[in-house]
Amino acid sequence: MSSLLNVGARALLANQIALQTTGNNIANASTAGYSRQSVVMSQVPGQYTGSGYIGKGVEVSTVVRAHSDFLTTQAASAQSVSAMDSTRADQLSSLEDIFTGGTTGLGASITDMLNSLSDVAGTPTDLTARNVVLTRADELAARFNDAQTRLDDLQSGVTSQLKDAVKSINSLASRIATLNQQIARSTGNGQSPNDLLDQRDQALRDLNQQVQTTIVAADDGSLSVFIGSQALVLGSTAAPVALGTDDTGATNLTVTRGTLSTPVEGETLGGGKVAGLLRFQNSDLADARDLLGRMAVTITSTVNAQHRLGVDLDGKPGGNFFQPIAIPDALAASGNTGSAAVGASVTDPSRLAASSYQLLFGAGGSLQVTRMSDGQVTNFAGPLPVQVDGLAIAVGTGTAIAGDSFTLKPYAAAAGQVASALTSPRALAAASPVEARAGTANGGNVTVSSLVPKAADPNQTATVTLTFTAAGTFDVAGAGTGNPAGVAFAAGQPISFNGWNLTLQGTPKPGDTITVQATTPAYSNLNSGNATALLNLRDAAVFDGAPLSDGYASLMAQVGVRAQSAQYAAGISDSIASNLETSRTSVSGVNLDEEAAKLLQYQQAYQASAKMIQIAQNIFDSMLQSMS
Structure with missing residues (x-):
């Protein structure tokens, strides 16, 4: 009788545990990280009798969680990549908003400023037209400054997000280390600590x-967690993570274990929000700064160079149109042994490349220059200065030792320095320093179409006379020209000497002359040759072969392509992560319909077990009554 009672009691207890486990699944159906649990029942070994083995009921062997290590790892990895791509895409979208088109964009401001010179070219003495040019220059400077400020604000936001992410990483690493210790302790009793394992997986x-x-699993159930090749969690200890900066000025993660802080290489961070932020900050945002700064330096240097060739309304030589932008000294590496301070200056604005540079000094004063935008390496035997992409690189003070390295970032903050240098409309150097006069005895109809200064030249204002011949050519006489004879003439084709370009129209007769000389006071106020030259800068090929007026469009295109590519990548990685998470939850998640069916199943089994105990009790009572 006791055997039947024991069978019923064991069945009652086992089904009670099954009911409790099913109820726990239902209660935690929406709990993040919870894995469905199932009761594993096994039969109690039977008792041997002369009639064979008689069963002794059922017992609960263990409670297991529905879990797939493979799917969990794959889903976590895919979600990490998705977080990286979506974070970078969001940041690039914000970056794209800075470089807008239309009438309020920086490109329109550049065009407006250059176009405003057309009125000065038409009426060089009109102070209103000159004031419009100064106003447009101020507007251009303000838009450059605003773009730089917005880039700095975006940088500040990224830095704040990185700091928050580092705090979260350290908190989660400590949590995982604590859970490792608890799991290792609990695993010693021979049963799996399901809830602790779920919490660690979620962390x-x-x-x-x-x-x-x-991750690398240990025999005691703990996990070692690595970021790149650096250990973040080893057993029950977690290494703190912090933000660091390398010798190039790029931000990275550092892991500190004991007294040693080791940087984590950015390329080893295959995913996660931090990887997306670092890639955006160190690559996308840095490149945008270089593109904007290169544009600022190119425009201001090009316009200044042309403006200095002209003469203002008071007959004085032209000065700078914009305040010159200073190129900052290169950043010295922490391991340098020399004392050199390395700087750079602009020598050819049309050759500037939107990039930073890595400088490495070698033996005998040699220098290796790596353009960081594309990795192009140029070697120089020395000595400095050397010319690279329109920049002259030189040692300002001190001495460089072989092995010293520097990072030159010429354009990172240049846009914030754009400012107009003109305070008076009369200071606008619209006039050319030279004028052209046709000979009084000319018999042909050759006329001067334009005369504009193109470059600084010591003989620019020296008198030069062109004398036409019967052969359709002309002879040149004047200092600095070399006095060539028999130069072919074609109407509309520029004639260049001493830093000026002269364009003639019409047909000359033999003996006709054109004289180019220093401008006279009477002619200076009516002369707008330099204003015309400034206006013609719209078509100057200065941005990788593109006209000055199209430089901003190129910048917008490059940022836009990156943003579009990042959005596409984010969509793909999100789809992959969603599919893998669905696969994981199909194994580990709670299906309420399935659990409801199990609840009925175990309820009926529990009631049957109770009925078994009741029957055993009735039989026992009947036996007692028959024996009394």
Whole structure:
């Protein structure tokens, strides 16, 4: 009788545990990180009798969680990549908003400023037209400054997000280390601590949202967690993570274990929000700064160079149109042994490349220059200065030692320095320093179409006479020209000497002359040759072969392509992550319909077990009555 009672009691207890486990699944159906649990029942070994083995009921062997290590790892990795792509795409979208088109964009401001010179070219003495040019220059400077400020604000936002992410990483790493200790202790009793394992898996998923990790399992149930090749969690200890800066000025992660802080190479961060932020800051945002700064330096240097060739309304030589932009000294590496300070200056604005540079000094004063935008390496035997992409690189003070390295960032903050240098409309150097006069005895109809200064030249204002011949050519006489004879003449084709370009129209007769000489006071106020030259800068090929007026369009295109590519990548990685998470939850998630069916199943089994105990009790009572 006791055997039947024991069978019923064991069945009652086992089904009670099954009911409790099913109820726990239902209660935690919406709990983040919870894995469905199932009761594993096994039969109690039967008792041997002369009639064979008689069963002794059922017992609960263990409670297991529905879990797939493979799917969990794959889903966490995919979510990490998705977090990286979506974070970078969001930041690039904000960057794209800075470089807008239309009438309020920086490109329109550049065009407006240059176009405003057309009125000065038509009426060089009109102070109103000159004031419009100064106003347009101020507007251009303000838009450059605004773009730089917005880039700085975006940088500040990225830095704030990185700091928050680092705090989250350190918190999660400490949590995982604590869970490792609890799991290792609990695993010693021979049963799996399901709830602790779920909590650790969820902490790992949250950690992978911040930075992609790899894990190595230990025999005691603990996990070692690595970021790149650096150990973040080893057993029950976690290494703190912080933000650092390398010798190039790029931001990175550092892991400190003991007294040693080791940087984590950016390329080893395969995913996570931090990887997306670092890639945006160190690559996308840095490149945007270079593009904007290169544009600022190119425009201001090009316009200044042309403006200095002219003469203002008071007959004085032209000065700078914009305030010159100073190129900052290169950043010295922390391991340098020399004392050199390395700087750069602009020598050819049309050759500037939107890039930073890595400088490495070698033996005998040699220098290796790496253009960081595309990795192009140029070697120089020395000595300095050397010319690279329109920049002259030189040692300002001190001495460079072989092995010293520097990072030159010429354009990172240049747009914030754009400012107009003109304070008076009369200071606008619209006039050319030279004028052209046709000979009084000319018999042909050759006329001067334009005369504009193109470059500084010591003989620019020296008198030069062109004398036409019967052969359709002309002879040249004047200092600095070399006095060539028999130069072919074609109407509309520029004639260049001493830093000026002269364009003639019509047909000359033999003996006709054109004289180019220093401008006279009477002619200076009516002369707008330099204003015309400034206006013609719209078509100057200065941005990688593109006209000055199209430089901003190129910048917008480059940023836009990156943003579009990042959005596409984010969509793909999100789809992959969603599919893998669906696969994981199909194994580990709670299906309420399935659990409801199990609830009825175990309820009926529990009631049957109770009925078994009741029957055993009735039989026992009947036996007692028959024996009394």
